[in-house]
Every structure is written in structure tokens, then in C-alpha cells.
Amino acid sequence: MNLFSPSDETQSLLKNTNFNMKWNNKVVKWTFGIVLFVLLLLGAIYLVHIYTNTVIQLESSATIKVPNIKKNPLHIASIATTNDDFLKKCAPIVKCDPDAKYRSANGSCNNLGTPTWGAASTPFFRMIDANYSDGYYALRLQTNGSALPSPRIINVKVFMNHEIYHADENNVLLFPFAQSSAHDISGLPNDIISEEDGTAIDCCSAETKKKKYPQCLEIIESTDDPVYSTFNITCTGTFRAMTSKNYYDCPLYPTTFINTNTHFIDASEVYGSNENHSQHLRTMDGGRLNFSIGDHGQMFCPFLPNQNKEPSIENPNSHIKYDTGDPNNGNQNLGITSMQTLFLRFHNYVALKLSSLNPFWSDEILYQESRRIVIATIQRIIYEDFLPIIIGDDFQELYGLNQPNIYDPSLNPSTSQEFSTAAYRVLHAIIPAHFNFMNNNYKIENWVKIIDWMLVSDPIPIDNNFDKLLKGFIETPGRIVQPSYNFYMSNFMFLTINNSLLAGPVSLDDVNLHTPQFGSRDLLSTDILRGRDVGLQPYNQVRHFCGYPLAKDFDDLVDLIHIKAIAQLKELYNSVNDIDLMVGLLLEKHSDGAIVGPTTQCLIADGFYRYKAGDRFFYDVQGQPGSFTDGQLKVIKKISLGHVVCATSNVDHVQKDMFKMVDHNLFPTLKRKCDREFYLDFKDWDESNGRPEL
Numbered sequence: 226m227n228l229f230s231p232s233d234e235t236q237s238l239l240k241n242t243n244f245n246m247k248w249n250n251k252v253v254k255w256t257f258g259i260v261l262f263v264l265l266l267l268g269a270i271y272l273v274h275i276y277t278n279t280v281i282q283l284e285s286s287a288t289i290k291v292p293n294i295k296k297n298p299l300h301i302a303s304i305a306t307t308n309d310d311f312l313k314k315c316a317p318i319v320k321c322d323p324d325a326k327y328r329s330a331n332g333s334c335n336n337l338g339t340p341t342w343g344a345a346s347t348p349f350f351r352m353i354d355a356n357y358s359d360g361y362y363a364l365r366l367q368t369n370g371s372a373l374p375s376p377r378i379i380n381v382k383v384f385m386n387h388e389i390y391h392a393d394e395n396n397v398l399l400f401p402f403a404q405s406s407a408h409d410i411s412g413l414p415n416d417i418i419s420e421e422d423g424t425a426i427d428c429c430s431a432e433t434k435k436k437k438y439p440q441c442l443e444i445i446e447s448t449d450d451p452v453y454s455t456f457n458i459t460c461t462g463t464f465r466a467m468t469s470k471n472y473y474d475c476p477l478y479p480t481t482f483i484n485t486n487t488h489f490i491d492a493s494e495v496y497g498s499n500e501n502h503s504q505h506l507r508t509m510d511g512g513r514l515n516f517s518i519g520d521h522g523q524m525f526c527p528f529l530p531n532q533n534k535e536p537s538i539e540n541p542n543s544h545i546k547y548d549t550g551d552p553n554n555g556n557q558n559l560g561i562t563s564m565q566t567l568f569l570r571f572h573n574y575v576a577l578k579l580s581s582l583n584p585f586w587s588d589e590i591l592y593q594e595s596r597r598i599v600i601a602t603i604q605r606i607i608y609e610d611f612l613p614i615i616i617g618d619d620f621q622e623l624y625g626l627n628q629p630n631i632y633d634p635s636l637n638p639s640t641s642q643e644f645s646t647a648a649y650r651v652l653h654a655i656i657p658a659h660f661n662f663m664n665n666n667y668k669i670e671n672w673v674k675i676i677d678w679m680l681v682s683d684p685i686p687i688d689n690n691f692d693k694l695l696k697g698f699i700e701t702p703g704r705i706v707q708p709s710y711n712f713y714m715s716n717f718m719f720l721t722i723n724n725s726l727l728a729g730p731v732s733l734d735d736v737n738l739h740t741p742q743f744g745s746r747d748l749l750s751t752d753i754l755r756g757r758d759v760g761l762q763p764y765n766q767v768r769h770f771c772g773y774p775l776a777k778d779f780d781d782l783v784d785l786i787h788i789k790a791i792a793q794l795k796e797l798y799n800s801v802n803d804i805d806l807m808v809g810l811l812l813e814k815h816s817d818g819a820i821v822g823p824t825t826q827c828l829i830a831d832g833f834y835r836y837k838a839g840d841r842f843f844y845d846v847q848g849q850p851g852s853f854t855d856g857q858l859k860v861i862k863k864i865s866l867g868h869v870v871c872a873t874s875n876v877d878h879v880q881k882d883m884f885k886m887v888d889h890n891l892f893p894t895l896k897r898k899c900d901r902e903f904y905l906d907f908k909d910w911d912e913s914n915g916r917p918e919l
């Protein structure tokens with residue numbers, strides 16, 4: 226047998242194998258062919274995909290030059306080139322303890338990589354580079370080289386006397402709370418405004434005009450102003466804002482402005498924005514803040530003795546001013562002073578509760594833990610109850626502002642110039658003209674004009690006025706946001722004449738009886754002017770930066786601004802590229818569900834996103850030395866402004882949504898009794914277990 230000749234069986238096997246091999250060859254060829262075909266097809270699809278994507282990217286970068294590197298398409302990123310100049314040239318060197326449990330007083334060391342980010346006395350952040358006619362400090366001109374229209378004339382022609390008097394669904398309380406948040410994140414004082422010998426500069430005096438002080442912003446002179454001419458006022462003026470050059474002797478190019486408050490939402494208006502001031506505001510005992518006692522033993526911010534820089538005509542030293550964390554604004558009007566009082570009392574209330582749980586805690590621990598709770602409370606109220614009213618619930622959700630624990634150390638948490646000097650000031654429109662003093666039976670006992678008590682806080686500690694004022698805020702419909710400020714704010718913001726609350730409100734006729742003591746001020750034209758002072762880009766550029774089309778002429782603005790207003794703008798400005806940011810923001814139609822227009826919404830959302838995601842000590846951030854425990858966080862999440870009001874005043878019924886009007890006659894059950902439902906329990910802070918009794 227040929228060992229090498231196949232057997233029959235093998236023969237048939239070989240046959241099969243041959244057959245199989247042929248068959249397999251066919252299968253392999255076919256499979257290979259199919260795979261190749263599929264691969265080629267996939268490759269072609271991929272190439273088409275890359276090509277179209279490139280085209281889309283090229284197209285979008287050609288039309289919208291704004292780099293949008295964030296994942297959320299609504300987010301904006303600064304395109305300014307000068308934000309790091311202060312850091313490079315003049316920022317103080319700060320050493321940080323990365324394990325510190327509490328925020329510093331001045332906000333430094335929040336960001337461990339860049340410790341001065343968000344600290345007090347650092348510059349405002351710019352979203353877009355400054356716009357000055359000389360590139361440095363001289364006010365912007367129109368694009369054709371002529372001067373911009375006078376802000377007073379803009380106010381008179383476009384905004385004044387267009388007031389709408391609808392009752393708002395929000396109450397008056399929205400305004401002082403908004404203002405107190407504004408003074409938390411922003412403080413732009415005037416530049417040095419006295420002569421070398423210390424005497425105050427009056428920008429309207431003949432002498433000053435001759436000297437041409439650079440600190441005098443724009444002096445508006447007119448004999449035919451529809452309001453001022455009636456009162457023989459022919460000149461109003463204001464000062465330029467504080468620059469890094471004057472504050473630090475650190476000139477930056479273009480001019481850069483200093484925020485003297487901490488940029489973070491950290492209740493700096495209550496606690497101060499630097500260590501010395503914070504210490505000065507404390508009793509150094511039981512963790513409490515200093516206070517004074519008013520009528521009926523009630524607690525108020527400490528009264529300042531004779532600190533009246535703007536004394537009234539008849540009684541120069543009789544007024545009460547409070548010492549607060551915000552030395553520039555704490556006494557500006559009865560609304561803001563009420564908020565100062567409310568949160569001072571809340572701090573001392575929390576400190577007392579914590580000290581009864583933990584009698585062994587030092588003054589320092591009691592102070593810091595109470596401060597931490599007060600800040601967390603304010604942050605929670607802002608993000609959950611306040612901001613949705615301003616920018617709208619849905620927008621807030623889409624923007625990612627409701628997401629918890631989003632700390633991002635790469636974000637600069639500083640207040641933007643565009644936000645503070647324009648967008649947030651749109652809420653100046655909700656300032657009411659009057660305040661009601663209401664008792665617990667919902668009866669208005671008295672009322673005052675807002676300008677009756679500016680810069681002094683006399684009525685607050687008298688009798689039960691604080692409670693009645695607070696009740697009045699909660700029970701009075703607010704002013705709806707509209708393209709105008711109330712008449713007083715538009716003309717006589719700081720007209721102070723001596724009057725007494727109990728003698729009743731003063732009438733405008735009194736203005737004739739007294740020469741205005743320190744000049745009339747128009748808040749709306751001040752806001753427009755301040756925008757020019759700090760070099761804000763005009764409205765068209767900013768709305769484009771926010772993702773809206775760049776208007777080629779006035780009529781293109783119709784997507785966001787009413788046609789009637791566009792006609793007025795045409796009469797005032799030379800080109801659509803000249804319109805002041807403040808003016809455009811005030812005129813924008815409101816976005817769905819919001820009380821502001823789209824560009825304002827965009828700038829406000831950006832600010833509040835960075836105050837949250839850029840704050841390592843934000844109340845819900847986890848895994849940091851300053852993080853709350855889960856139990857503590859649950860308590861914080863329940864504290865509403867209603868709890869704060871109940872804990873700190875004699876107001877006895879409050880609603881869940883503290884900024885909403887509730888008709889107590891129609892819906893009495895929506896008002897809940899303070900002592901039943903607004904009780905606060907801090908047992909999650911109790912560390913007494915295992916500690917010896919003192």
C-alpha cells in the first residue's frame with residue numbers, strides 16, 4: 226500500500242475537502258468583498274460627515290465670532306484680552322491655607338490656584354474689552370466722531386413719563402432683596418472726590434468748572450429741562466468711578482475699575498469685605514454681630530454716631546445711620562436698611578441657637594458657623610426663589626444653574642462690568658415710589674415716599690416700624706419691570722429735605738421750599754453715564770456677544786426692541802452701533818417667563834453661574850473643608866426667606882413664595898403661621914455628644 230496514496234475514505238474526504246475549499250474560497254471572496262464594500266461605504270460617510278461639520282464650523286465662526294468653548298450652548302465666555310493684567314502687574318501676593326474651613330473676610334483664597342480671584346478690591350471682570358475714544362479713559366464717542374447724546378435727554382425723551390402702573394404678581398420685597406444681593410457682589414465707589422485740603426468737590430460750581438477736574442464725570446447743564454427747570458436746577462453732575470490707578474497706584478491700560486466688595490455671594494454686606502471691618506462689626510462674644518437697641522428693646526444694626534456726610538438742612542446731626550458690612554450703601558434707603566437689619570438679626574439668632582447647642586464653642590467658631598449658615602441661606606434663596614423670577618425658571622434650568630455641586634476652579638468668579646454696570650441695574654425699574662407701613666391686621670397705618678428717607682434710616686428703630694415696613698413689603702404689589710424708573714428715581718434720587726415720618730409724607734411742593742441740599746440726581750441717566758465711564762461696549766455689540774444677530778441698522782433691532790422705541794433711538798443716536806448698553810437693555814422686550822429681556826438674561830445668568838460654579842465655598846459643594854454634612858445641607862435647603870422673617874421680626878404669618886403677592890382675604894390658608902411652620906432646628910450642628918457640660 227502506497228503509504229502516500231489516499232485511501233478511499235481519505236479520497237472521499239479529500240474530495241469533500243476540495244469541494245469545501247472551493248466553497249470556502251468563494252465564501253471568503255464574497256465576505257471580503259462585502260466587508261470591503263461596507264468599509265468603503267463607512268469611510269465615505271465619515272468623510273462627508275467631516276466635510277459638513279467643517280463647513281458648519283467655518284460658517285458659524287464666520288457669522289458669530291464669539292468663541293463658545295463651553296458645552297452648554299447658552300454659556301458665554303469672555304473675549305476680553307485684559308482680564309489678567311491686574312494679576313500680572315498689581316495683584317497682592319496672598320498665602321492660603323488649603324484646609325481652611327471658612328471663607329476669608331475679603332474673599333481671597335477661595336480659588337486656590339488664583340487666590341485673588343473674587344476677592345474684594347480687585348477689578349471687575351470684562352466680558353468684552355473696554356470701549357474708550359482714546360483707548361484708555363476718554364468717554365466713547367459716536368461712530369461718526371460726534372459726542373454721544375446727553376443721558377439726561379435720553380431719559381427725558383425715551384423713558385420718563387412712560388410709567389406703567391400695573392400691579393405686579395411679585396411684591397415689593399423683591400426690590401430690597403435684589404438690592405442687597407447687588408451690594409453683595411458689587412461695590413463701585415466714586416474716585417477720590419475731594420480737593421487736596423479735603424474739601425468736597427462740587428462738579429457744578431463755577432470754580433470747579435474752571436479747574437476742569439478729571440474726576441467730574443459729565444456735567445449736564447440745561448435751562449429747559451422739563452423737570453429741573455421748574456426747580457431752577459440748571460446743572461447736575463456726578464463723579465468718575467474708582468480706578469486701579471487711584472486705588473492701588475496701579476495704572477492699567479485701558480482704565481480698570483475696582484470692586485471694593487467681595488465678588489462672591491458671601492453676605493459681605495452683612496460681614497464686611499475686609500478683615501478689619503469684619504472684626505469691627507463683631508461683639509467678640511457668643512459669635513454675635515454688634516447691635517444697637519431701639520424701641521421696645523428691639524435689635525438693630527449699630528447706630529453710627531454723627532456720621533452724617535449729607536446732613537439735612539434743619540437738623541444736621543439728628544439722623545440715624547447704621548454701621549453695616551457695606552459702608553457705602555447700608556443706609557441708602559429704608560428698603561436696603563431693612564435687609565441689613567433682617568440679616569444682622571438672623572446672624573445673631575443663629576449664633577444664639579448654636580451656642581445653646583454647643584456652649585463650649587468659642588466666639589470664633591460660633592461666629593464662623595453662624596456666618597456660614599447665613600451665607601448658605603442667602604445663596605439658597607437667590608438660586609431657588611429669587612433668580613427664577615428674574616431670568617425665568619426654564620432659562621435657569623437650561624443654563625445649568627439648578628445643577629448641584631458644580632464647582633469649577635477654572636472659572637473666574639468676579640463680577641463682570643457688563644453685569645454690574647448695566648444688566649443688573651435693569652432692576653432699578655422695580656424700585657417703588659412709596660413704602661407702606663402695615664400692621665399684622667393688614668391695615669396700612671402710614672406710608673412714605675421713597676425719597677423722604679434717603680441716606681438716613683431714622684424711622685426704622687422707632688416703635689414697631691421695622692415690622693410694619695416689612696409687612697408692607699410683603700403685602701404690597703411691586704412695580705413691574707418696565708422701560709422707565711419711578712419719577713423720584715428719575716429726578717430727585719438724593720434730594721434730602723428734613724421731614725418726619727410721623728408728620729406724614731412730604732409733598733413735592735416742599736422741594737420749592739428748600740434748596741436741594743446736595744443736588745438732584747437722576748438714577749437712569751447716572752446708569753447710562755456710568756456705562757460710558759467704565760467703557761462698556763454699546764448695546765449692539767453686547768447683544769451680538771450674547772448670540773443675537775448684529776443689527777446692521779436701527780430697524781434690525783425689531784427682533785428684541787419695540788418699533789416705537791426704535792423710532793426714538795433713531796432720533797437720538799447717529800448709528801445703531803452707538804446705542805448705550807443700558808438703554809438697549811431697558812428697552813428689550815421681556816423673554817418668556819422672565820422679567821428682563823434676552824441680553825439682560827444672558828448677562829445675569831452668566832454672573833450667577835460664575836458666582837455658583839466659581840465659588841469653592843458655595844453651600845452645596847461637596848468634598849471641601851467647608852462643606853456641610855448631608856444632614857446640615859438638608860436643613861439649609863429648607864430655610865426660606867419666610868423662616869428668616871419669622872425668626873427676626875414680629876410678622877406672624879408668611880407665605881411659602883416670599884416674593885409673590887398672596888391675597889390674604891381670598892386665600893387665607895396660603896399665609897402660614899410663623900410659629901407653626903417656620904421653626905428652625907439646628908440639631909445637625911450639635912457637637913455636644915461626649916463633651917463635658919460646662
Ligand code: HEM
Binds near residue numbers: 413646752755
Ligand atoms: C431705592 C433703591 C435703589 C437706589 C436709590 C439705588 C441707587 C443706586 C445708585 C445711586 C447707584 C450708583 C450709581 C452710580 O453712580 O453709578 C446704584 C448702583 C447699583 N444698583 Fe442700585 N439702587 C437701588 C436699588 C437697586 C436694586 C433693586 C438693584 C437690583 C439689582 C440695584 C442694583 C444696582 C447695581 C448692580 C449697582 C452697581 C453697584 C456698584 O457696583 O456699586 N439697585 N444704585
Ligand SMILES: [Ca+2]
Binds near residue numbers: 408
Ligand atoms: Ca460679596
